[in-house]
Amino acid sequence: MRVKAVLDSDDETIPAWKRQSMQRSLRSAHARAHARSDRFVAAATKLLQEKGNTDFTVQDVVDRSKMSIRTFYKYFESKENLLVAVYESVVAREAVPRLRERIEKVKDPMQRLRAYVECLVELTANTGPVARMLITYQNRLAESRPEDLATAMKPQFELLVELISDIARTRPLRRDLTVETAARLMHYTVLAAAHGHGPVLDFVKARDEGCEAAVGEWDERYFLYSEETDYARRARARGFRIRFVPAAEVVHVGGGSGTSAALVALMAVNRIRQFEVDHGRLQTVAFRAAVALGHLLRSADPTQRLAFGYVVSRRSWNDLPAAESAGGASA
Numbered sequence: 001m002r003v004k005a006v007l008d009s010d011d012e013t014i015p016a017w018k019r020q021s022m023q024r025s026l027r028s029a030h031a032r033a034h035a036r037s038d039r040f041v042a043a044a045t046k047l048l049q050e051k052g053n054t055d056f057t058v059q060d061v062v063d064r065s066k067m068s069i070r071t072f073y074k075y076f077e078s079k080e081n082l083l084v085a086v087y088e089s090v091v092a093r094e095a096v097p098r099l100r101e102r103i104e105k106v107k108d109p110m111q112r113l114r115a116y117v118e119c120l121v122e123l124t125a126n127t128g129p130v131a132r133m134l135i136t137y138q139n140r141l142a143e144s145r146p147e148d149l150a151t152a153m154k155p156q157f158e159l160l161v162e163l164i165s166d167i168a169r170t171r172p173l174r175r176d177l178t179v180e181t182a183a184r185l186m187h188y189t190v191l192a193a194a195h196g197h198g199p200v201l202d203f204v205k206a207r208d209e210g211c212e213a214a215v216g217e218w219d220e221r222y223f224l225y226s227e228e229t230d231y232a233r234r235a236r237a238r239g240f241r242i243r244f245v246p247a248a249e250v251v252h253v254g255g256g257s258g259t260s261a262a263l264v265a266l267m268a269v270n271r272i273r274q275f276e277v278d279h280g281r282l283q284t285v286a287f288r289a290a291v292a293l294g295h296l297l298r299s300a301d302p303t304q305r306l307a308f309g310y311v312v313s314r315r316s317w318n319d320l321p322a323a324e325s326a327g328g329a330s331a
Contacts, residue, residue: 037075037085039065044086054083054237058280069280078283084145088152095123096155109166116163117190153187160187214238226270233274261303265310266320268295272311 043064047056058079062069076082102119103112141149150157161183164173173182215235218227268291276284288311295308310316 033075036067036071039067040072040075040082041085041089044082045089048086055234055277057277058082073280073282078279080145080278084141084148084152087141091152092155095120096159098123099156099159103163109163109170113163113167113186116160120190157183157187215240221273222270226267226274229270230274233277261306262321264303265307268307268311269317269320 040061043061044056047060047064048054058072059069061079061082062072065072076085099116099119103115106112106115141152161179164183164186165179168179168182173179215231215238219230220227222230272284272288272291275287279287292308292311295304295311298304299308310320
């Protein structure tokens with residue numbers, strides 16, 4: 001059996017010409033890797049600009065980038081990983097340069113900080129791709145991937161540290177506050193305030209406030225229990241905020257709620273449909289297999305057996321309960 005040796009380009013026992021050759025080769029490989037990953041990020045950014053939301057698939061990104069699905073998965077584990085990269089690029093290449101451009105016009109340290117806050121609010125108030133990324137993904141990443149969010153926000157946070165350090169030179173901070181702590185408090189306070197300027201989604205008044213025009217109709221494939229989840233996801237992707245109003249009352253006109261074996265199967269299929277929107281084919285196959293396994297393990301129950309059958313047979317999904325055609329009743 002032949003073993004291929006791995007050479008260290010910093011090994012001084014290797015001739016200088018060979019080390020230089022290896023270093024040139026590595027630089028070329030790194031450049032190609034950066035170029036390829038940047039093409040996927042650029043393709044996803046274009047789709048965000050065109051669609052105004054994240055309702056696109058990994059295949060859409062691959063087609064737009066004119067690269068292969070195999071190459072995509074060399075650089076990104078999933079669509080979610082790609083969106084994190086897009087967010088990081090937006091912060092580093094769009095948001096921070098604009099913030100820095102604004103504050104460079106001012107000399108007084110306190111006024112520079114004020115310029116930073118005003119510019120950030122303006123960025124999140126407009127309807128461009130920068131605002132969408134800052135509004136839509138900051139809270140989402142804070143909940144699901146806080147470490148990735150911290151990495152993505154690092155250039156912006158470092159700019160804020162720089163501004164507060166300038167202030168602290170002439171106006172000392174409280175003794176119990178370091179510059180980094182003050183910057184962190186300011187960072188999250190400003191982001192929360194800035195993100196609070198987006199439009200609010202009120203499901204009851206959605207038609208009156210133009211939400212339907214921006215988000216579209218209910219997706220009747222989800223029929224019963226899941227349309228709201230899908231609609232809220234699409235609304236958030238378009239910059240709306242979802243707000244819980246405890247005092248609100250909604251009257252359901254029609255029969256009472258209930259369940260059946262077919263509805264259990266429909267809810268299982270709906271989970272797969274919703275997962276598929278934000279993930280690639282391989283991730284969806286794995287998720288679908290996990291859902292199927294869950295029902296198989298409980299297959300002693302006839303309801304679970306029926307759900308298992310629908311989950312594993314995609315052709316049967318159209319046989320599940322759905323909204324009636326125009327002119328009939330709908331859920």
